[in-house]
Amino acid sequence: MAPAAGDQPILSVRGLTRSFGDQVIVRDLDLQVNAGERVALRGPNGSGKTTILRCITGALIPTAGEVRVGGHEAGSQAASRELGASLSQDRSFYLRLTGHENLLFFAQLRHGSRAGALAQVRALVEELEIEDIVAKRLDSCSTGMLQQVGFARALLGAPHLFVLDEPTRSLDQGAKGRLWAALERRPETAVVIATHLPDDVEHCGRHVDLRS
Amino acid sequence: MALTRRDIQVYLSYRFMMTLDLWIGVLDVIVYYFISETFEGAASADLGNAPSYFAFALVGIAVTVVIEATSVGVGSKIREEQLTGTLEALVAQPIKTTEMAVGLCGLPFAISTLRVAIYILLGAIAFGLDLSNTDWAGFVVMLVLISTAMSAIGIATAAVVLAIQRGQTVAGLAIFAMTLISGAFFPVSVLPDWLEAIGNLMPTKFAFDGFRSALFEGSGWEDDALMLLAFSVTAVPLAIWLFDRAMLLARRWGRLAQY
Numbered sequence: 001m002a003p004a005a006g007d008q009p010i011l012s013v014r015g016l017t018r019s020f021g022d023q024v025i026v027r028d029l030d031l032q033v034n035a036g037e038r039v040a041l042r043g044p045n046g047s048g049k050t051t052i053l054r055c056i057t058g059a060l061i062p063t064a065g066e067v068r069v070g071g072h073e074a075g076s077q078a079a080s081r082e083l084g085a086s087l088s089q090d091r092s093f094y095l096r097l098t099g100h101e102n103l104l105f106f107a108q109l110r111h112g113s114r115a116g117a118l119a120q121v122r123a124l125v126e127e128l129e130i131e132d133i134v135a136k137r138l139d140s141c142s143t144g145m146l147q148q149v150g151f152a153r154a155l156l157g158a159p160h161l162f163v164l165d166e167p168t169r170s171l172d173q174g175a176k177g178r179l180w181a182a183l184e185r186r187p188e189t190a191v192v193i194a195t196h197l198p199d200d201v202e203h204c205g206r207h208v209d210l211r212s
Numbered sequence: 213m214a215l216t217r218r219d220i221q222v223y224l225s226y227r228f229m230m231t232l233d234l235w236i237g238v239l240d241v242i243v244y245y246f247i248s249e250t251f252e253g254a255a256s257a258d259l260g261n262a263p264s265y266f267a268f269a270l271v272g273i274a275v276t277v278v279i280e281a282t283s284v285g286v287g288s289k290i291r292e293e294q295l296t297g298t299l300e301a302l303v304a305q306p307i308k309t310t311e312m313a314v315g316l317c318g319l320p321f322a323i324s325t326l327r328v329a330i331y332i333l334l335g336a337i338a339f340g341l342d343l344s345n346t347d348w349a350g351f352v353v354m355l356v357l358i359s360t361a362m363s364a365i366g367i368a369t370a371a372v373v374l375a376i377q378r379g380q381t382v383a384g385l386a387i388f389a390m391t392l393i394s395g396a397f398f399p400v401s402v403l404p405d406w407l408e409a410i411g412n413l414m415p416t417k418f419a420f421d422g423f424r425s426a427l428f429e430g431s432g433w434e435d436d437a438l439m440l441l442a443f444s445v446t447a448v449p450l451a452i453w454l455f456d457r458a459m460l461l462a463r464r465w466g467r468l469a470q471y
Contacts, residue, residue, distance in 0.1 A: 020466060054466075057304040061464045075463060081306040088469070092301035094218060096225040101218075108214035109305040137225075153301075 008071055009034045010082065010161045010190045011056065015065030018051050025051045028065070031208060035160065038183075038191040040201045043210030049194030050087065052210075053163050056192065057085045069161060081110070084154035085163040092150070099134030099141070099149045100125070103156070110157035124152050127185075128178055144170040151179055155186075164193045168200055215311075216318025219289070223319060234327060237277060241331055244269035244397075245339050258401050260421065261429045263342060270335045271424050272396035274328040278355065279362045279416060281320035283387050286366030287380040289316050291373045300468045309456040316370060317363040325355060332427070343427065350426030350433045357440040358419040364447035371451065371458035377467065395420040415443045 011033040018026040026048040033039050041049045054060040055067050058075025067074035070082035093102050100121065107117035125134050130152060133145045141149070147170050154162055162183070168176045180203055183191060193200060201207050223230060248266035262268035293299035302312065335341035365387065372379035393407055394400065394417035400408045411417055422436025462468050 054300075057300075059300045059303055059463060059468050060466050061460070075303070077306045077308060080304060083304075085304045087300070087304075088297060092297045094222055094298060095296075096222050097218070101221055105214055105218045106301075106305060109302075109307050157306075 010070055011192065012068045012071075013052075013056070013065070014067075016052065016055060016062050016067060017064040018048070018055055018060060019063045026055070033161070033190045033192060035190055036188050037206065038204040039193070040204040040207040041192065041194045041210060042196060042201055042207050044196060047210035049210060050165055053085070053087055053165050053192065053194055056161075056163050057083065057087065059087075081157065082159055083161040083163055084156060084159035086147075086150040086154040086167060087163070087165040093138050093146065095139040096137060098137050099130070099145075099152075102138060102149065103134060103152055106153050107156045120156060121152075124155055128152055128155075128182060142170075144172065144175065147171060148175055148179075151182075155182065160189055162189060162191045162193075164191065166195055166197075166200075167193055168195075168197065213318075215315025216322065219316075219319035220322065223323065234330065237273060237327055237331055238334060240273045241270060241334055241339075244273065258399055260395075260399065261424050261432065263428055266335070266339060267341055267428060268399070268424070269397055270331065270341065271420060271427060272391075274331045275358060275416075275419050275423050276391050276396050277327050277331070278324040278358050279391060279419065280384075280387060281324035282317060282359045282362040283365040283369060284380060284384045285320040286316050286363065287369030287373050287383050289319075290370040291377070291380055294374070294377070294467070294469065297469045303459070303463070303468055309459050310452050312459075313367045313370065313452050313455045317359070317366060320366070321359045321363070324359070328355065345428060345430040347426050347430040347433065350430070350437075351423075353437055354419070354423045354426050354433055354440075357437055357444065358423070360444045360448065361415050361419070361440045364444065364451040367448070367451035367455050371454040374455070374458040374462045374467070390414050390416045415440060418443075 009032040011031065013029055013031040016026055016029040017024065029052065031039070041052055043049055051060065055062050056069065056074055058079060061075065069079035072079035072082065094105070103121045103124070104117055107121050108114060111117040111120060125131055128148065128151070130148050133141060133148055138146060138149065147167070151164070151167060154164060167179060171179065183189070191204070193204065195201060245266050248264055248269065251265065259265060259268045262271065290299070293302065332341070336343050365383070369379055369383040372383070393403060393411035394414040395411065396416070400411040400417065403411060418436040418439040422433040422440065425432040425436065
């Protein structure tokens with residue numbers, strides 16, 4: 001896939017404010033992320049990390065300000081093609097299907113052809129060493145296993161920006177290693193993660209501190 | 213196609229419910245057969261082109277399955293996606309709202325078509341339903357048009373569910389009332405005049421009449437098909453537009469996921 005656009009940042013957040021009713025969760029946030037950069041959004045529970053990520057994926061529309069991904073308005077089809085997200089993994093899968101069936105479904109939404117989607121899922125499953133996990137129905141998987149499938153889903157379609165919500169929260173050491181290794185193999189892809197774990201922050205070149 | 217394939221996979225995973233759905237329909241067919249036998253020879257109302265009350269009611273059962281699946285079923289599906297959190301994951305994918313709306317209708321169409329075929333075959337094989345005059349092309353055209361027309365109601369219901377997190381129950385009641393007064397299980401001619409007038413205006417009336425014409429007369433379904441086509445051409449784009457607006461509202465209000 002070609003880079004998103006010339007010199008423009010892959011992610012541009014300007015004056016982002018998001019409220020729920022009277023409660024302002026995120027206030028006037030500016031953030032620019034370039035290709036290959038890794039940014040950690042750090043802060044305690046309730047500081048708005050996940051809300052920011054949801055605004056980036058387009059699941060939420062900002063109350064004020066704008067979010068652009070690869071130059072496109074967040075939530076548009078073009079912007080969604082630029083990013084791979086892994087948010088609230090344990091609630092965003094079809095639990096009565098296997099991991100493989102889930103990944104194939106989401107791959108097809110990005111890829112179109114079933115054969116292409118199948119090849120991509122096979123390659124990812126092999127890379128992340130999750131063959132045993134994806135063979136199971138997801139309602140029999142642990143949170144950590146679901147998290148690994150969620151990460152695999154974020155990699156589908158070779159996006160230019162990964163948006164990951166507490167990506168290592170429930171992972172064992174081996175799975176954490178595979179996750180960071182997979183990101184290392186994609187040096188051109190920008191990463192924005194929400195975390196409160198020092199280990200995750202260390203893997204990022206830059207961090208943004210949020211306050212509750 | 214991917215959305216439909218996924219829905220079919222999930223549906224097949226509920227084997228007990230799937231079998232139960234089918235058997236409830238079969239039970240309906242049997243019950244109406246014996247009701248028909250009970251009143252055979254009694255003075256009857258105008259059954260239109262159906263040769264017996266059983267034939268009349270069988271079409272009522274079959275078409276109601278399609279109507280309910282493609283209308284209420286679609287609204288319930290979007291609510292399920294909202295509750296389980298998968299809707300938010302779907303929205304993060306590069307698909308159009310139109311594709312999502314149309315994709316939601318795939319499973320109801322596939323399953324209800326299969327069930328209609330089973331009930332009609334059961335009527336013919338077990339209860340002597342005469343299909344010698346059936347216009348099979350008309351049968352297929354009517355089935356597709358009924359599904360398409362009712363999908364508009366389903367997509368509109370999904371839009372309401374997205375916006376207010378409720379609505380599928382009200383839609384279910386409305387659809388039940390529509391089918392009842394438009395000739396599912398008794399002719400509209402037995403209704404009070406004012407109710408008959410309303411029943412004659414319902415799109416479901418054209419569904420029942422056209423399907424019976426195709427199945428029992430082999431002709432005369434074309435006008436009903438045209439009415440359903442006109443309804444579909446008007447209502448489906450409107451419903452998709454509503455769904456798109458509702459999706460925007462849900463993103464603005466933060467209601468894509470509700471768990």
